Amino acid sequence: MIIGVPTEIKNNENRVAMTPGGVETLVQRHHKVLIQNNAGVNSGFLNEAYIDAGAIIIETAAEIWATADMIVKVKEPQPVEIAMARKDQTVFTYFHFAADKELTDSFLKSGATAIAYETVESPNHSLPLLKPMSEVAGRMATQEGAKFLEKRMGGRGILLGGVPGVKPATVMILGGGIVGTNAAKMAAGLGAQVYMFDLNINRLRELDDIMPANVFTMYSTSANIKKLLPQTDLLIGAVLVPGAKAPALVTKNMLKLMRKGSVVVDVAVDQGGCIETCRPTTHEKPTFLVHGIVHYCVANMPGAVPYTSTIALTNATLPYVLKIADMGPVDALKSDDGFKLGLNMYKGNVTCKAVADAFSMEYSPAETLLG
Numbered sequence: 001m002i003i004g005v006p007t008e009i010k011n012n013e014n015r016v017a018m019t020p021g022g023v024e025t026l027v028q029r030h031h032k033v034l035i036q037n038n039a040g041v042n043s044g045f046l047n048e049a050y051i052d053a054g055a056i057i058i059e060t061a062a063e064i065w066a067t068a069d070m071i072v073k074v075k076e077p078q079p080v081e082i083a084m085a086r087k088d089q090t091v092f093t094y095f096h097f098a099a100d101k102e103l104t105d106s107f108l109k110s111g112a113t114a115i116a117y118e119t120v121e122s123p124n125h126s127l128p129l130l131k132p133m134s135e136v137a138g139r140m141a142t143q144e145g146a147k148f149l150e151k152r153m154g155g156r157g158i159l160l161g162g163v164p165g166v167k168p169a170t171v172m173i174l175g176g177g178i179v180g181t182n183a184a185k186m187a188a189g190l191g192a193q194v195y196m197f198d199l200n201i202n203r204l205r206e207l208d209d210i211m212p213a214n215v216f217t218m219y220s221t222s223a224n225i226k227k228l229l230p231q232t233d234l235l236i237g238a239v240l241v242p243g244a245k246a247p248a249l250v251t252k253n254m255l256k257l258m259r260k261g262s263v264v265v266d267v268a269v270d271q272g273g274c275i276e277t278c279r280p281t282t283h284e285k286p287t288f289l290v291h292g293i294v295h296y297c298v299a300n301m302p303g304a305v306p307y308t309s310t311i312a313l314t315n316a317t318l319p320y321v322l323k324i325a326d327m328g329p330v331d332a333l334k335s336d337d338g339f340k341l342g343l344n345m346y347k348g349n350v351t352c353k354a355v356a357d358a359f360s361m362e363y364s365p366a367e368t369l370l371g
Contacts, residue, residue, distance in 0.1 A: 001032070002034065002068045003031055003068060003069070003070050004033075004034045004065065004067065004068025004071050005034065005035045006064050006065070008073065009080070009081070011282040011284060012283035013075055014043060014303050015074045015075075015303050015309050016310050017093070017317070018033070018318075019040075019045060022318045023053040023054060024054060025322065026325060027053065029325065032056065033050075033056065034068055035047075036057075036058055037058065037060075044307045044310075061084070065084035066086075070329070071089060071091045071092070072321055073091065073092070074094065074300075074303075076096060076103055077093070079106065082107055085107070085111075086110075087112060089112045090324065091112055092115045092117070092317070092320070092321065092324065093116070094117045094118055095107075095114055095117075095344055097114075097352070098271065098355050098358040098359075099245055099246075099270060099271050104361075108350065109348075113346050113347070114344045116342050116352070117129035117130060117342070119242050120341060121338040121341050122338055129317055129320070130240075133312070134179045135179075136302040136308065137179055138179040138238065139185075140305070141179070141183045141238070141265045142171070142186035144296050144301070145160075145171070146234070149169065155262075155263055156233065156260075156262060158233050160190045161190040161191025161192055162191060167193075169234060170192070170231045170233050170234075171193065171195070171232070171234045172234070173194065173196045174239050174249050174275075175196075175237070175268075176200065176217070176238075181207070183238060184196055184211060187234070189212075191214070193216075195215075195216050195218055195232075196215060199219070201219065204217040220249070222254075225249060229250075229255075229258050230257050232258055233259075233263070234263050235262070236264075236266075237249070237250075237266035237273065238268065240271065241354070242354065244357070244358060245358050246272045250277075252276050258291075262294070263294045263295075265296045266296075266297050267301065269281075270300070277290040277291075278295055278297045280297055280299040282299075283298055283300075283303060320342075323335070323336070330370055333366065340370075343366045343370075346366065349362075349364035349369060350364060
């Protein structure tokens with residue numbers, strides 16, 4: 001199979017979809033890998049490393065899209081990329097269709113096959129291709145939140161962990177999954193008072209057992225959230241509904257309960273956001289103010305640490321890339337029920353129910369289409 005890895009073109013997206021080590025593994029299996037010129041430079045991987053691994057360096061994205069059987073990316077295809085997609089082509093990347101109607105409509109028209117990292121499941125129903133970037137984003141959420149609490153960044157001028165004689169900041173985390181857990185670990189390690197909210201009482205019990213003494217769990221209700229918001233210095237949105245739009249747990253009116261100079265980091269923004277006032281921002285212009293509250297809503301947070309992120313992502317995606325390359329997309333998906341859940345679009349049909357429901361579109365089960 002011919003696998004193409006184009007340069008990411010989303011604003012300030014520095015990651016690349018494949019490390020030289022991943023390329024070497026594919027080439028050893030007799031596949032051809034096309035890497036766009038300097039696609040890995042911002043992640044710390046030079047053309048020479050890819051050439052040594054057996055890749056072919058291609059000058060333009062257009063050549064890669066025109067030639068490759070499978071495109072492997074990091075972020076959702078941009079309009080100029082979708083215009084190059086072919087009906088006989090598989091695109092394997094993060095899509096987050098349910099948060100973007102325009103993306104959904106345009107990719108559907110292309111007729112290409114969309115396999116989304118974020119909806120692939122393991123046998124235990126975890127999300128193996130979302131997990132590594134969720135770990136990065138969760139840790140970054142606390143890191144960025146702490147930075148923007150500084151006065152010079154527009155915050156209240158609060159040190160997250162406080163100092164002897166001065167109480168630490170209060171951090172509220174909505175969601176006890178991978179993002180929330182990693183955000184809590186970082187915040188707790190810095191000495192903050194951390195409150196984790198979730199609807200799953202069994203998950204709250206687990207968190208109670210594993211988290212340090214300065215992390216407290218609370219059942220997620222509007223009443224509980226509103227009660228804590230006036231004390232909250234840093235609010236982190238970490239809610240995920242696989243393949244679907246995130247629910248808005250904090251409304252614009254609820255946000256008024258927070259003090260000016262507090263900070264909001266909504267990691268769920270690429271799924272529509274779980275805080276109503278959030279909208280996607282970029283690494284170039286990461287924040288905006290609502291009611292005097294700093295909003296950090298970068299939709300590709302791990303792109304700021306591309307070396308770490310690229311290696312972590314390739315570690316997770318490579319087994320699935322190999323399966324598609326070795327077996328072809330149809331047989332690869334049919335061989336693994338969890339992998340099959342990653343199929344979001346096939347031959348102009350929406351095969352992810354959450355995406356279909358988000359836009360009242362017709363849903364076609366993958367089993368029916370794949371045979």
